[in-house]
Amino acid sequence: MSTPALDQKLKRRTFKVIVLGDAGVGKTCLTFRFCSGSFPDGVDSTIGVDFREKNLTVDGEDIRLQLWDTAGQERFRRSMISHYYRNANAVVFVYDINCKNSFTPGLDKWIAECEAQGLTPSKIPMVVLGNKADIQKSGCVPTLVAQRYADERGMPHFETSAKDDSKSDHVDAVFMTLAHKLKHYRSGAMFLNSNSSPEKGTGSVRILYQNK
Numbered sequence: 001m002s003t004p005a006l007d008q009k010l011k012r013r014t015f016k017v018i019v020l021g022d023a024g025v026g027k028t029c030l031t032f033r034f035c036s037g038s039f040p041d042g043v044d045s046t047i048g049v050d051f052r053e054k055n056l057t058v059d060g061e062d063i064r065l066q067l068w069d070t071a072g073q074e075r076f077r078r079s080m081i082s083h084y085y086r087n088a089n090a091v092v093f094v095y096d097i098n099c100k101n102s103f104t105p106g107l108d109k110w111i112a113e114c115e116a117q118g119l120t121p122s123k124i125p126m127v128v129l130g131n132k133a134d135i136q137k138s139g140c141v142p143t144l145v146a147q148r149y150a151d152e153r154g155m156p157h158f159e160t161s162a163k164d165d166s167k168s169d170h171v172d173a174v175f176m177t178l179a180h181k182l183k184h185y186r187s188g189a190m191f192l193n194s195n196s197s198p199e200k201g202t203g204s205v206r207i208l209y210q211n212k
Contacts, residue, residue: 012055014064015182016087017175020110021094022102026131029162030094031067033171049084056176058183065179085117090125090178095146097130097159098137103146111153121154125181128153129174134161 019027028050032038035052050069055062070084093110095102107128114120128150130141143159150157156177160170 012062012064013183014066015089015179016066016068017090017092017178018068018070018084018088019092019094020070020114022096022099022106025094025096025099025102025106026162027069027094030092030129030131030160030171030174031069033162033168034175035067037168054175056179058176058179061183063179063183065175065182067175081113081117085114085119088117088119088124089182090127091119092127092129092174092178093155094129094131095141096132097146098132098135098140100139100141103130103141104149107149125178126153126155127174127178128155128157130157130159132161132163133159133167134164 019031021027031050031052035054052067052069053064054067055064057063068084068088091114093107095107097103099106114126119126128146130143130146146159147157158170158174160174161167162171
């Protein structure tokens, strides 16, 4: 028997957001912070794909973001590339502002991989995110350099810290920016159905957090 709550759930549009970046830049901590509102006590390196969901209300519409966090190490992700990118609706490129190699050539590699899968800023929303702003070591990636890099590629740029509670609103801003852009897609072909979830046979996929 149908109920108002069930009807609403079935109507909820679901968007797949993939989070890319080198190992150790804080991808898992960022998705955990956004979905749970806190910093994880301990984080192991991702092997395969970590999967989290959060339900949001954007301009009066209930939507769901599925956050796919892949292993940054090539040996753990090579066999999963095609599945990981399939039906992606948005991309977050993450670098550690204290590690220049994670910025470039790190981001160059991830952007090129997206392009090879047919994903570009002209087709789906993409953002560049500098993480670990709470540390700010000498020799970090300058904000203006990162901003120029993102501008040249047609993407917004953010800096934040998944660890620092005072910057948690910055983490929210990244994903809410994507949520607003996704919500206003005119074509129904641009989003997944509300029952979408990782398929069988995709390697290590864990549903770690689901916001009801």
